Amino acid sequence: xxxxxxxxxxxxxxxxxxxxxxxxxxxxxxxxxxxxxxxxxxxxxxxxxxxxxxxxxxxxxxxxxxxxxxxxxxxxxxxxxxxxxxxxxxxxxxxxxxxxxxxxxxxxxxxxxxxxxxxxxxxxxxxxxxxxxxxxxxxx
Numbered sequence: 001x002x003x004x005x006x007x008x009x010x011x012x013x014x015x016x017x018x019x020x021x022x023x024x025x026x027x028x029x030x031x032x033x034x035x036x037x038x039x040x041x042x043x044x045x046x047x048x049x050x051x052x053x054x055x056x057x058x059x060x061x062x063x064x065x066x067x068x069x070x071x072x073x074x075x076x077x078x079x080x081x082x083x084x085x086x087x088x089x090x091x092x093x094x095x096x097x098x099x100x101x102x103x104x105x106x107x108x109x110x111x112x113x114x115x116x117x118x119x120x121x122x123x124x125x126x127x128x129x130x131x132x133x134x135x136x137x138x139x140x
Contacts, residue, residue, distance in 0.1 A: 017064055017089065018043070018046065018047060018050065018061045018064045018065065018090075018091065019043070019089065019090035019091070020039045020040075020042070020043050020090040020094075021090075022061060023039075023042050023043040023045075023046040023047070023061070023090075024039065024042055026046050026061065028042075028045065028046050028049050029042045029043075029045075029046050032045055032046075039094075040094040043090060043091060043094050044091075044094060046061065047061075047065055047068075047091065050062050050064070050065035050066075051065045051066065068082075068085075083095060
C-alpha cells in the first residue's frame with residue numbers, strides 16, 4: 001500500500017461510506033444494537049461482515065468494505081499507513097485508543113496466567129505433601 005501523492009484526497013460518497021449510523025441501520029447492526037452491543041462494536045462487526053457480504057449480512061456496505069485494505073481481516077490490525085486513510089471517519093475514531101486497550105488486556109491476561117501458574121505449583125506441592133504424609137503413616 002502506498003500513500004496518496006501530496007495534495008490528493010480520497011472522497012467517498014456519504015451513501016457509500018460506512019459510519020456508525022449506517023452500520024446501525026444494517027440488519028446486523030440493528031440485531032447487535034438490540035443485543036446491547038455499543039456503537040463502536042456494531043461498526044467494527046458490520047465492517048467485518050461486509051467484507052464477505054454473504055447473504056443479507058453486510059451487503060448494504062460491501063462495496064465500501066471491499067475497497068479498504070486487505071492486509072488484515074479488520075481495521076484494528078492494519079498498518080499505520082492504512083489506518084491514516086481512515087482519519088476523520090467514524091471507523092478511524094473507533095480505532096483510536098484500541099492499541100492501548102489491547103495492551104491493557106494483554107497485561108491482564110499475563111497476570112491471570114501467572115496466578116494460574118502459582119495455583120498449579122501450590123497444587124503440586126499439596127499433592128506431594130499428601131503423598132509424604134501417606135507414605136510416612138504407612139511405614140511408621
